[in-house]
Amino acid sequence: MGRIEFTAEIAELLGKVRRRPTAGWPWRPGEQVPDGLPTKQSWGWLFAPDGRVLTLVNPRDGICSLPGGSLEPEDAADPAAALAREASEEAQAVIGRPYYLGYLYDRVGSANGGHECARVRMAAALRAVGPSEADPASGRHYRRLLVAPGLAVELLGWGAPGLRQARAAVAAAVHWLGVPAAANETIEELPVEGCTVFPGPVYPGGGRSPGR
Template sequence: MSRIEYSPEISELLGRVRRRPTAGWPWRPGEAVPVGLPVKQSWGWLFAPDGRVLTLVNPRDGIVSLPGGSLEPEDGGDPGAALAREAGEEAQAVIGAPLYLGYLYDRVGSANGGHECARVRMAAALLGVGPSVPDPASGRHYRRLLVSPGLAVELLGWGVPGLRQAHAAVAAAARHLGVPTLADETIEELPPGGCVLPAAR
């Protein structure tokens, strides 16, 4: 097993990571969202060419997340458009065309006023990031880390259901985006000034 490499600054940041309690939403891989079930959120596994994915860490509370969020009127009901917009706002990320992976069924509907809804998961190529700025919607200023998908699941605290979701994302990214199924294990913080990522082989 290869050694996971990271800087002292990342070690200090990861030492403050706090995981949200799991919601237990059932994962529906590859299934279309049923007609009549509203899609309220879209979140993405954004893949660098070496197979790592973008995770966001809020340094104030230690919460880790994938880029994404709620659909807004300007998204026109398109989860892919919502993901691209949210990734740009939260992480200043530029992404390729999103791939639909499936959805999480939220029976309680905490994102939909107490009514059932779907929370879509997608995968996309991470093409680059711009200079780091606070999210205009929340004011949160995220730290942007590239980590292996398996470590992302651990940081997110998603357990076995999260691993199933990660496997679906990796399989789709390997098939359609050309990324390796075994990711680089190095934990890397993307530079505050932004960067462009090379194309996948």
């Protein structure tokens, strides 16, 4: 691995990063969510053309996350629609078609009132971001970084299970999106005014995702 490059401003931001304790949810790569197990959340590995992924940092508490969140009624029980909506709300991101990767089995149901549930993971192209705004649901105003998938796992604090998930995301992105298997190692903050990242067709959200 070569030297990871980033600006002094990003170095200051990364110095505030605080990792959440790992939840230990088992990762089910490539498995469909079983009938009867409700899907409560959908999160995405959103790729730039050079293989980096969008990682969000809350500068107030230093917590990092991937774009995503809970399914809402308007998502019509579709994880792809939930991802497109959440990415737009949290990061003002526009994405391409999401590809299903698998799910995390939440046995204690912290996202489902104490009942077991699934937390879906997907991969998609990050087409563009709009002007930076606060998430209307939480009021959080995230900093939007492009980082290599392995570094994203480190910032998220997901350890070995996170690396397995990242490898599944990279394999899908190499196959479906044509990104390189070895990502650019530079850490870059996307401009506050927004920009195009990965030109191509946009997934509009709502309804069922293609091929699912």
